Amino acid sequence: MPVVSVGMPLGPGCSTCGYCGPLGERSSTETSFKKAGFIASQLSCRVYQKMIYRGWRRSGTYCYAPDLRRSCCPQYTIRLDAIAFKPSRSQRKIINRWNHFVMQGHKSEASNLLLLQGISSSPKLPKSEGNASKRDPPNLSLSTSIHAAESDFVSSNATARHQFKVTLEPSTYSEEKYALYLLYQREVHHDPYNTPEDFKRFLVKSPLINEPIPYTTSPPDHLPSQYGSFHQMYRLDGELIAMGVIDILPECVSSVYFMYDPKHEKYSLGKLSAIREASLAREIHDAGAITMTSLAMGFYIHSCQKMKYKGGYSPSYLADPEKFTWFPLADCISQLEKFRYAAFVHPEHSLEGPQDPGEGPPVPVSEELLDEVMVIYSMQQGAISIIPINLSHQWNDEYNREEILSCVNALGDELAREIIFR
Ligand SMILES: [Zn+2]
Structure with missing residues (x-):
């Protein structure tokens, strides 16, 4: 029904x-x-x-x-074509810097290129990589580089300094999520007045009813089995360092909100999350849910310098307002x-x-x-x-x-x- x-x-x-x-x-x-x-x-x-x-x-x-x-x-609705998306030079740098930090820690100056070569032969990568690599030579495919430093993808012969995990879970409340929200609101938005109820009303409650995603192949474990509202949990050595609120819909992954621990500010986790969400849309598509093609990035506001960064992901499209x-x-x-x-x-x-x-x-x-x-x-x-x-x-x-x-x-x-x- x-x-x-x-x-x-x-x-x-x-x-x-x-x-x-x-x-x-x-x-x-x-x-x-x-x-x-x-x-x-x-x-x-x-x-x-x-x-x-x-x-x-x-x-x-x-x-x-x-x-x-x-x-x-x-506020113009902006959509990134996740299938055609190619990270820019500066976006690739953001991916590489984070991967480098996870694999090598803060101080090492080893070349990013060497790092990525060392871990690009992971046996656990999703099946779609062959095609994706052909599409993007000579760079690594988007999903390969985005997952390169995750503990579930790093090959067993590589040793990482930190354990980095990203998981999707239902949009539910926890003390841990709320603590991160408080920290983020206080430090980044200078807003110290928040309650668990505010957090639930804004980022936990969702009207979306989950429905199965019609994959045509059996998808890799890290992909969701249902459309609906999710929390994407970023953990470094077990600690929740960032969380994305996303809706996974038939034609797009929709970014609702992203918050992070400001101690990792210099790694541009917000920008990194958009690349990861675009990769998620592409991986869902590549697993056979072919209507999934885009990342809905929310609103593009040309008059607001802080929101213009969304225009830096390409190719993207604006919806005519009429x-x-x-x-x-x-x-x-x-x-x-x-x-x-x-x-x-x-x-x-x-x-x-x-x-x-x-x-x-x-x-x-x-x-x-x-x-x-x-x-x-x-x-x-x-x-x-x-x-x-x-x-x-x-x-x-x-x-x-x-x-x-x-x-x-x-x-x-x-x-x-x-x-x-x-
Ligand atoms: Zn205004």
């Missing part, structure tokens, strides 16, 4: 922009707008996949679509430089400052569509009865109706039919 997706509409909203706020270059009074939002009770991975590619994101169970046209720092078709990032740059809000399909819709042109004209929703958008009428002993939204009591309330319509518009016709409102 297909997984049912259920959400409670919250309508549009706005908040102080976090990208040009007190720590940014501009004033702290600027505003980030949301077109729509809802609290998801549960979502199928297939539905959430489509949402991601229509500009939505989740924070815990709260799902939202930013309003790029009205926001001071528009039609949600993909444009190579390189082709978008001149428009992003020229306009505050850049529309790629309809460049004539692009806007220069000031920040907020106000709400656009109301988008008409057809009666046919409203007949097919469903709302929960009653829930009794596990049985749910649903009715068309325009027959519901919510529809008679103007405020509720606005909330629902904003969700229907931001989801688009196809998704609006697939999510049951409550």
